[in-house]
Amino acid sequence: MRKYVIMGIQGSGKGTQGGLLARDFDLTPIAVGDIFRWHVQNHTKIGAHVRRVMAAGELVGDDLVESVVRQRLDQHDWNYGFIVDGFPRNHRQAEFFLESYDIDGVIHLDLPDEEVRRRVLARRLCSRCGMDYNLIAHRPDVEDCCDVCGGALVSREDDTEQALSARLHDYHTKTNPVLELFRRKEFVVSVDARPDPASVQETIRARLRLSSEEPGLIPRG
Numbered sequence: 001m002r003k004y005v006i007m008g009i010q011g012s013g014k015g016t017q018g019g020l021l022a023r024d025f026d027l028t029p030i031a032v033g034d035i036f037r038w039h040v041q042n043h044t045k046i047g048a049h050v051r052r053v054m055a056a057g058e059l060v061g062d063d064l065v066e067s068v069v070r071q072r073l074d075q076h077d078w079n080y081g082f083i084v085d086g087f088p089r090n091h092r093q094a095e096f097f098l099e100s101y102d103i104d105g106v107i108h109l110d111l112p113d114e115e116v117r118r119r120v121l122a123r124r125l126c127s128r129c130g131m132d133y134n135l136i137a138h139r140p141d142v143e144d145c146c147d148v149c150g151g152a153l154v155s156r157e158d159d160t161e162q163a164l165s166a167r168l169h170d171y172h173t174k175t176n177p178v179l180e181l182f183r184r185k186e187f188v189v190s191v192d193a194r195p196d197p198a199s200v201q202e203t204i205r206a207r208l209r210l211s212s213e214e215p216g217l218i219p220r221g
């Protein structure tokens with residue numbers, strides 16, 4: 001059983017890297033942002049509550065986030081472990097998480113702000129099937145059109161210059177202290193997120209001493 005958290009600024013490749021680990025090591029991927037987006041798309045009460053906050057690039061209140069995370073993990077559909085993306089994002093959430101669950105490791109994807117801007121403002125999403133694109137690394141064959149279903153490509157509502165600035169500010173002021181807290185517990189492996197996705201994945205696996213045959217161990221100390 002492996003329990004990981006993947007952290008990094010928006011656009012650092014958390015979804016991609018976490019997805020590859022989840023696929024090959026049977027980990028259940030849990031993305032808090034995706035859970036909230038599901039609520040918004042399905043017009044739930046939670047969706048109505050978080051929509052404006054998300055569109056502004058601000059953080060949802062801790063009580064709500066913690067209850068969503070608890071409910072998700074209480075489903076216990078993670079026999080081989082989980083990889084959580086987008087949580088914890090501040091000191092309080094980190095303390096809640098450490099009190100409630102044993103974590104085997106925190107993967108920190110490190111990316112300079114300028115590269116974040118370049119990547120995030122190039123992100124596109126199919127409005128019909130949800131497939132992800134990036135105008136730098138993964139362009140559609142036909143401009144603004146999904147390769148899979150032909151749907152129109154749109155930007156995420158919170159991928160604007162203004163919302164991105166708010167998220168960068170939040171990240172530096174609130175999320176960096178979380179990394180410090182985890183570092184004190186020697187949980188963190190920091191990985192340069194600038195190389196191509198396959199190289200980043202290789203580095204993560206080497207640092208976590210993960211291979212398909214071997215159980216994952218975090219080097220401590």
Ligand code: AMP
Binds near residue numbers: 033034053088093
């Ligand atoms: P993400 O997809 O991780 O960028 O999350 C999208 C949005 O969901 C964020 O901008 C926040 O509004 C909200 N959100 C996701 N995770 C958290 C969290 N741990 N704490 C507070 N808000 C969150």
